[in-house]
Amino acid sequence: MAGFAVVMTILTFGFLCLFAACVASIGLYLLAKRRLHEDRPNRRRVIVATALAPFLALFWLIAALLIHVEISNRWAHQDCGFSPDPFVTLPNGYVLGSANTYDGYFRAPGFQTDAPVAGPGYVRSIIDLQLSNGYFTGTQFDFETSRIRHFVFDTRTRAFQAADQEDSARSAAAETNAHTDATSYWKLYAQYRHHWPNYILMIMIITGESAIGLGVWKLWTTE
Numbered sequence: 001m002a003g004f005a006v007v008m009t010i011l012t013f014g015f016l017c018l019f020a021a022c023v024a025s026i027g028l029y030l031l032a033k034r035r036l037h038e039d040r041p042n043r044r045r046v047i048v049a050t051a052l053a054p055f056l057a058l059f060w061l062i063a064a065l066l067i068h069v070e071i072s073n074r075w076a077h078q079d080c081g082f083s084p085d086p087f088v089t090l091p092n093g094y095v096l097g098s099a100n101t102y103d104g105y106f107r108a109p110g111f112q113t114d115a116p117v118a119g120p121g122y123v124r125s126i127i128d129l130q131l132s133n134g135y136f137t138g139t140q141f142d143f144e145t146s147r148i149r150h151f152v153f154d155t156r157t158r159a160f161q162a163a164d165q166e167d168s169a170r171s172a173a174a175e176t177n178a179h180t181d182a183t184s185y186w187k188l189y190a191q192y193r194h195h196w197p198n199y200i201l202m203i204m205i206i207t208g209e210s211a212i213g214l215g216v217w218k219l220w221t222t223e
Helices: 002-035 043-075 168-176 185-191 196-221
Strands: 087-089 095-098 104-107 122-132 135-142 147-154 160-165
Touching (some): 002 043, 043 196, 095 185
Antiparallel strands (some): 087 095, 095 104, 104 122, 135 147, 147 160
């Protein structure tokens, strides 16, 4: 469901941006035809360039977003920010992510999560999580008993130990507060998430769109 929601959001924004580009293109085309004199030597070229500018701006926006995805994945080692599987890479090389709001996971380098809530090199179905002195400690939802259980995971030996379980009422409360709890795995996720890829994205968008606008303005002002 999370993946479907992300796809629908992207498609919706894409459609709105395309619609806005079409409206802007028509408006700029009519404005150029009315404002530019018939005897201007480069009138036709300026009108065409003005009408195409919104689509060029849209193309650059898409290109910047694709570059942002590559920068986030390859250089920052995290998701791009609008992924159905948000993840970050911790300093110890472990990946901390979330299949959905109530299904956090971490996995050792070279390992993948699987159906059991804990397996070789990974633990999933996490609600609370803390990292200290090479140990992950937290709580997870046990599907077999439908209860919350505490666990300890040694990042050096990848040894997993499950402890006592909470009753069903406390389990439901823990899941409900998965985002707001002080020890939620989302807090650890936010702590190690890099923000510099977003700054690069903003710079790329502002620089590219400004260059397009400046280019059109120069065409208008150059006889």
